[in-house]
Amino acid sequence: MSDSQSPVSSSSSASISGTDQNVGRNRRSGDGGQTLASGSSRHWRDIFWLAVFMLHLVILGFGLAALGVNRFKNMDRLNFDKSPPGIVEHHISLTEDYWPMYAVAGGVGTVLGCAWLLLLGSRANQMMKFTVHILTTYLAVISVLCFWGKLFFWGVVFAIGAALQFLYVISVIDRLPFTMLVLQKAVKMVWSLPEVMRVAYAFMFVMLLWMGLWSFGAAGVVASGRDESGRWWLLVVLSVSLFWTGAVLCNTVHVIVSGMVFLVLIHGGREASSIPSNSLIKSLQYAVTTSFGSVCYGSLFTAAIRTLRWEIRGVRSKIDNNECLLCCVDFLFNLVETLVRFFNKYAYVQIAVYGKSFNHSARDAWELFQSTGVEALIAYDCSGAVLLMGTLLGGLVTGTCSGVWTWIEWRDRVSMVGSTAMLMGMVLVGLAMVVVESAVTSIYICYAEDPLLIHRWDAEFFNQMSEMLHQRLQHRSARAREVLTHSRLDGHIQETLPI
Numbered sequence: 001m002s003d004s005q006s007p008v009s010s011s012s013s014a015s016i017s018g019t020d021q022n023v024g025r026n027r028r029s030g031d032g033g034q035t036l037a038s039g040s041s042r043h044w045r046d047i048f049w050l051a052v053f054m055l056h057l058v059i060l061g062f063g064l065a066a067l068g069v070n071r072f073k074n075m076d077r078l079n080f081d082k083s084p085p086g087i088v089e090h091h092i093s094l095t096e097d098y099w100p101m102y103a104v105a106g107g108v109g110t111v112l113g114c115a116w117l118l119l120l121g122s123r124a125n126q127m128m129k130f131t132v133h134i135l136t137t138y139l140a141v142i143s144v145l146c147f148w149g150k151l152f153f154w155g156v157v158f159a160i161g162a163a164l165q166f167l168y169v170i171s172v173i174d175r176l177p178f179t180m181l182v183l184q185k186a187v188k189m190v191w192s193l194p195e196v197m198r199v200a201y202a203f204m205f206v207m208l209l210w211m212g213l214w215s216f217g218a219a220g221v222v223a224s225g226r227d228e229s230g231r232w233w234l235l236v237v238l239s240v241s242l243f244w245t246g247a248v249l250c251n252t253v254h255v256i257v258s259g260m261v262f263l264v265l266i267h268g269g270r271e272a273s274s275i276p277s278n279s280l281i282k283s284l285q286y287a288v289t290t291s292f293g294s295v296c297y298g299s300l301f302t303a304a305i306r307t308l309r310w311e312i313r314g315v316r317s318k319i320d321n322n323e324c325l326l327c328c329v330d331f332l333f334n335l336v337e338t339l340v341r342f343f344n345k346y347a348y349v350q351i352a353v354y355g356k357s358f359n360h361s362a363r364d365a366w367e368l369f370q371s372t373g374v375e376a377l378i379a380y381d382c383s384g385a386v387l388l389m390g391t392l393l394g395g396l397v398t399g400t401c402s403g404v405w406t407w408i409e410w411r412d413r414v415s416m417v418g419s420t421a422m423l424m425g426m427v428l429v430g431l432a433m434v435v436v437e438s439a440v441t442s443i444y445i446c447y448a449e450d451p452l453l454i455h456r457w458d459a460e461f462f463n464q465m466s467e468m469l470h471q472r473l474q475h476r477s478a479r480a481r482e483v484l485t486h487s488r489l490d491g492h493i494q495e496t497l498p499i
Contacts, residue, residue: 064217109428246427398425
């Protein structure tokens with residue numbers, strides 16, 4: 001680090017002087033801490049999406065119960081299974097035949113999620129590195145097993161997944177050291193807040209209760225006498241519902257943890273006496289009442305847009321001179337960037353602190369990053385992608401455990417049980433991963449609003465972030481000058497060519 005001492009000091013002083021100049025932004029940070037900690041009431045936000053989500057749970061709950069009961073102990077109790085003429089069931093299967101396989105999925109996913117939380121303080125860095133390197137191999141092995149079992153569609157899906165994972169890791173390999181640094185500091189922050197770990201355990205238990213009913217209905221669908229396409233369509237609908245429900249619970253935890261991390265940074269550390277004793281209760285209260293509609297709304301779109309953005313960034317960074325391909329990728333990139341302006345995970349910090357609506361929070365967070373240049377640092381960081389890899393690996397392990405048992409008992413239903421069990425595992429492991437992700441988002445928001453908050457919490461980490469931000473801004477300036485020079489050169493050549 002001695003050879004880079006000058007950039008560190010210059011970037012650090014630049015950040016500090018910039019902070020002194022932006023008094024209004026700093027005051028807004030302080031007000032945010034007071035708003036979260038005070039007993040002042042908040043307005044309900046995005047009520048429409050809260051109503052939609054709750055109505056969806058009620059309707060789906062009755063539907064899941066009916067689908068499960070229809071094949072529980074007896075065939076077609078409610079006359080749901082109307083097979084097309086001429087189609088006869090080869091074997092009679094009931095809900096209880098497949099429900100234990102989903103119970104295994106719930107158990108394995110819970111064990112993996114709890115193990116992640118328990119080992120967070122001592123083995124988090126090793127677990128994340130292991131995940132990045134093993135996921136490609138695991139996907140490739142599952143692909144080979146699917147081809148061996150004559151499940152050609154799933155073999156192709158997992159093979160494509162392994163290839164994309166390999167290409168993505170190769171494209172961001174130079175970013176991983178900084179990513180691991182950010183994740184280590186986020187783990188340090190979360191580990192100092194044992195109460196937020198208990199919140200994650202509680203929400204994991206709530207998710208398990210809902211999964212008990214969900215898997216009862218899913219087992220009834222798998223056991224039904226409908227044609228295969230009909231069963232798949234029902235499972236797709238149920239899977240979308242489970243994804244949304246799991247995302248809502250994950251992002252509710254995100255709001256709770258973000259509020260706590262923001263308070264710790266505002267007050268200068270966990271040991272500060274100025275932190276209100278009921279701050280966790282207040283953060284939980286806001287997350288499940290006035291801000292719950294915003295959480296439901298954001299959970300519909302944020303994950304898909306974020307994943308697409310990661311993939312496009314990875315491809316874009318490796319395109320050099322192919323102007324046609326670069327033009328197409330740039331079009332997609334700009335389209336996704338427009339969506340990110342209104343749907344990004346940093347909105348949950350604004351929701352936790354200020355109680356804004358989701359779109360308002362997402363727009364304010366993105367404008368804050370754009371105006372301060374921190375967006376260049378966020379674009380370089382891959383912490384969200386690394387945590388997603390851990391979630392995917394947990395889902396794959398869960399799906400494998402349930403899929404192997406289904407292969408032994410009911411070979412023709414292994415795809416249905418394995419794929420839905422994988423989703424269950426991803427949701428449960430994601431509830432553990434989101435604790436660290438929320439700390440990462442809070443750190444970036446605080447660094448953008450008032451860099452001195454990070455400096456007061458961890459001066460060495462502040463210097464490392466400032467140095468990296470300085471390097472990324474220099475890199476962007478160099479690329480902009482290169483593009484401008486190239487455009488001027490092309491224009492000059494076209495002007496000098498004879499007609």
